[in-house]
Each structure stands twice: as structure tokens, then as C-alpha cells.
Amino acid sequence: MTAPAAPLTPVQAPGVPRMARLLRAREAGTLALVLLVFLLTTLKNHNFASSGSIQQLLVGASLVALLGVGETMVLVTRNVDLSVGSTLGLSAFVVGNLFRTEGIPVWSGFVIAIALGATVGAVNGLITTLVKVPSLVVTLAMLYIIRGLDSKLVNGNIVVPSQVPHAFIEVGYETVLGIPWLAIIVAVVVIAVGYVMRTFRPARELYAVGSNPDAAALAGIPSGRRVFVAFVTSGALAGLGGALFLALFAQVDNSAGLGYELNVVAAAVVGGVAIFGGSGTVVGAALGAMLLNTIQQGLVAVNSSSFWDEAIAGGLLLIAISIDRLLALRVARSLRSAEGAHREL
């Protein structure tokens, strides 16, 4: 049996109308859940649908969604990046500190943040691919090293709003046509990376590496190089996340981004990214972040005791991955029976 030259993804499957394909996609389920939570919350509290509240929803999800994009790229290759939270924290402080001491121009804040994050990602990627050690261990170690470095740099000397240029902070709260800048930036990244991940060969190869490493190697895919690029992208986006964190909160101490790593992984998993690689999209991860954030803010809006938030979020996460598993089993069964029917013909 020979493999087809270009594997057919569900998106490319012929003979299915475009609309039906969109509705059947895993992301549609997540989006429907987001809307459902939104509607249910709005029924109980009409203010939840106000433009201010919707802006809050978008802004609240944007950082985790942004980090989720990079995390998805790493996860589909069967790796994981646990250092994203620390990288975000380091980048946020370094940029804030440069504004304070050097008075660098606003645009360079973003450039430095991305470059710094990419450097961390390159270290992760180099160690993981060159020395061939598990990325979970490497990025766990980097989580501590970078957080330690960050705390050492901060050393009680936190960045406060008055030290950050006004134009930079505006990115955090200004809106265009009612949509926050922050959400626009993240949406552009999500759509751009989502398009690349769907369309271009090197990006498709990330899925190949993750779904069957041996087969990918035999097919001549330079796995190491692809995984390296995934880590650099994840780091760069975490760095950008740091700049956006600074713009959003205008204040940075050494706890910026603390514990984000597991939230980001959770968002990706809720959005349908397989933790063991090979499947999932960045749009799914971003919607996963939206879902978790909408649930969280929805709980606040319906005025249930805030003590319940975490438990409910955890329960929903478990339900999400269980449903995902059930769906996967059903798809596998229907694929098997379709194959059987095909053979009989």
C-alpha cells in the first residue's frame, strides 16, 4: 500500500460542501460552546452582552490565546513548551525596564520582546533537538531558570505605569471600531499562523513529525529543524506576549505570567490539540482560551461565589477532554466501518 503524496486533511476532502465541512470541524464545537456559555450568562446577567464586557472577554483571553498559538505548534510535533509563562514574564520586565532606563522608542519595545522570546525559544529548541533530550524536562528547567533570572533582575524594583510610554500603554486599552488593539494583534497572529499551518509544506511537516516520527524521518523530513522552528516561534510569541502584558497592565513585578504554562496547555487541549502530537489547530487553541476565559468571567458575571470558579473551570476541562475522546472514538469507528464498506465494493 502506498501513501498518497499529499495527505488529505478533512479540510481538503472532496465532495463535502464547504459549509458542512466548517460545521463538522472540531473548532466549530469549541466556538459553539463559547457562544453557549455567553448566551447562558447573558440570560442571567444582561450586562454580560454590553460592549465593555465583550471587550473584557476578548482582552482577557488574548494573552493565553497568543501563547496557545506557539504552544500548539510545539504540541503537534509531540513536544511541549513549559517555559512560556516565564518567558512572558522576563520579556515584560526587560522591555518595561528599557523604557524606564533607556527611554527606547515604542516600536522597539515590541521588537526587543519578540527577539528576547525567540532567543529563549532557540535555546529550548537547540537543546531539545541537538542533544535529543525530552522537551518537557528542558522547558521545565528553563521555566525555573528564566523565572529566577527574571526575579533577580526585578529585585523589588517593579515597573510602574508612569515609567511606561503612554503610546505603548494605549495598545493595551485603545480600541478600533470597538475592538481592542490587543485582540486585533492576537487575531492577526492566530489567523496568519493558522493559515500557514494549513497551507505550507514545512508547516504541514510539523504534523507529520508529531503523528509518526519514524515515518516522518523516512519521508526525508528534517524533523530537528522543524521542531527547532516550532520552539523559536513559541518563544517569540511568548516574548510578544510579554510586551502585550506590559501594555495591558502597565505594571510588571516578578510574578508576570506565573503559572501561565499550564493554562496555555489546558486551552490548547480544550481547543482540540492532541497532547501527544499530530493534530490540532492554532484556531482551536485560541478558541480554547476564549472558552476558558468566557467561563471564568461568566461565573463572575452571574455572581456565583467566586470561590467556585476554579472548581468549575477544572470540571469543564475534564468534561471537554472526555467529550473529545468520545468523539475521537466515534470517528475512528465510523472510519473503520467506512473502510469495511469500501472493501466490500
Add this chain to the structure above:
Amino acid sequence: MSSDIAPPAAGAEPAAGAGMQGARPDRPAGPRIRQSLWQQAGRWEVGLVIVLIASLAFGSSESSTFDSQTTLFYGGINAGFISIMALPMMLIVVTAEIDLSVASTLGMAGALLGDLWHHGWGLWPALIAALAVGVVGGALNGFLVAKAGLPSIAVTIGTLTLYRGIAEILLGSQTIPGAGDRTFPAWFTKIGVVPVPGTHLSYTTVFFIVLAIICGVVLHATPLGRSLYAIGLQPEAARFAGIRVARIKFWLFVASGLICAFAGILLVAQNSSVSYNAGYGLELNVVAIALFGGVSIFGGRGTVLGVVLSAAIVATLQMAMTQMNIDPNVQEIVIGALLLISVVVPSLGKLARWPALRARRSRS
């Protein structure tokens, strides 16, 4: 010195796990030089012993009060409960699963203990209830992983949030015992103040040692322990060999829940109080101790001795650096660097052979 409890065959063949989830994509397929079992299994632990001696020497050379009894005592107090959680974690990682809910289970058990105490329960019934909630939490993890077949890393990120959330529901923002509460009985809270009679060891340290011995015997000297390695290396093959993979994984998670609840009780005793965020965010520290102890994240490799040594090194370094007034952030860097070195150095041999491998691959 490590040979008596070092693992034989199964633990000594990491490359055989290549079929596992998350295995390295392109492990070089070149011929491997076979080493004796003792060499392969013992090497890492020997390295850890050297690091432990070095960190003890470092501590006592830099601080005159370092090797006093109080250091031993407080070292155990500070790192003991994390180290206790590293033991079941290690067993779970050997089977190529992971439990990220450990710190939240600790928090949930402590919170239940505090809540029941607040509502006038006796200490013993409350302790038993706290252990029971740990068992239930572990059983939920075990059910979702072993029976429902969900990936443990995703499941336990979910229960991490869920169990911490339950702790928050139970205690809210209050600290138990608060104003108007009974204080915990003295025999309970003295666990964090006095050493075990006749020694300089804290109770936490002694519990850790006892649990480590139990885990060591189970892992290295029973068929059950051997089967954990088999599960970690090749779950399919293990199943065909008649090992009840799902059942064993289920009970491992239950054991993890129970032991983490026990660690939670110890933490309440040490602090003489409890709030919902006890042990918050420590899950990755627990994983780090297990991995630094030479446990492979892909399963099938690791010894209890390694984890004990790793816990001792971390506790020693923390104490030494704290006594030298090195700020906690640098300590974090040191621990992270150690973890990184621990995975990179053993692989450097591979790196050195890389150009040759590459040349061979491009020829073929």
C-alpha cells in the same frame, strides 16, 4: 552502593521505549555499545551521590552553622512534603504517565481537614476524611486515565484546577484555625517543631524515608514493581504478557492521591494552620525532583534511590544557599540549571557522535 536496589534488565534499556507516546522522533538507529547492567543502572545514582557530597561540602565550607542538627531538621521540614509527593510521582512516571494534580490534592486534603476541624469534628475523624478525599481524588484521576484512556497530562491539569477549586470552596479566604476556632492539639502540631525522639530528624523526613523504603521494595523487589517498568517501556507488550496495565495504573493514581493527602496533613501539622492555597504551584517542583533523580519522562527507567538522592540534594542546596543569604531567585536558577545539566550531560556522548551518525545517514 547502588547495586543492591538498582533495576535489572527493564530499567536499563531506555531506547526500547521508542514506541511510546512522546518518544524521541529520530533516535539514531546506529549500533549501541552494550554496557553491563550495573554500569547502566548505577551510573546516574553514583553521579547523584557525588553531587550530594559536593553540595554538603559546599554548604559546610560556606557556612559554619550548616552541619548542625538544626539544619538537618529544617532541611527535612522545608523539603520533606514535596519529596514525599515525589515518590508516588516517580512510580507513575515510570509507567510513562504523569500526575500534575499532586499539589492540588495536597491542598484539597488539607482544606478538608481544616474545614471539618472548623465545624467541630474530632481530629482523628477529620484526618481519616482528609486521607479519604485524597483516595477519591486519586481514583478519579486513575479512572479517567486508566479506564477512559485519556492522556494523564491533560486529565491531571484538569484535576489540578478542580481540586484546588474544591479547596477554595471549602475554605474560601479563611485560615483555619481562625479567630474563635480551637487550635490543633499540641501532639499534632509538634510534628513541625520537635524532632523524632532520639534523632535529629524531623517527622516529615522519617515519613519520607519509610515511604521511600516501601516504594523501593515494591518497585525493585516485587513482580508488581517489575511490571511498572514493563508498562512504561511497552504498554502493549506488557498487556500481552498478562500484566493488568489499566488496573495497575488506576491503583498507582489512588496511591498517589493517598500519599499526597498524607503530605497535606503533614503540612497542616507543620504550619499549625491551613488555607486553601497550601502547596500552590508545587506540582512542577515535584516533577523536577523525580526527573533529576534519573527517572525518564518517557517511562521505563528510574530508581527510588535516585529520587531519594535527588530530594536530598535539593534540600541540602536550598538550606546551604538560604544560610548563605543567597536570594531565593538565584536558588531557583541553580535548581533549574541542575535539572538541565542532568538531562544534557548524559546525552553529550550522543552529541559527540552526531557528525558521524549524520554522515552515515546521508550515505545510506
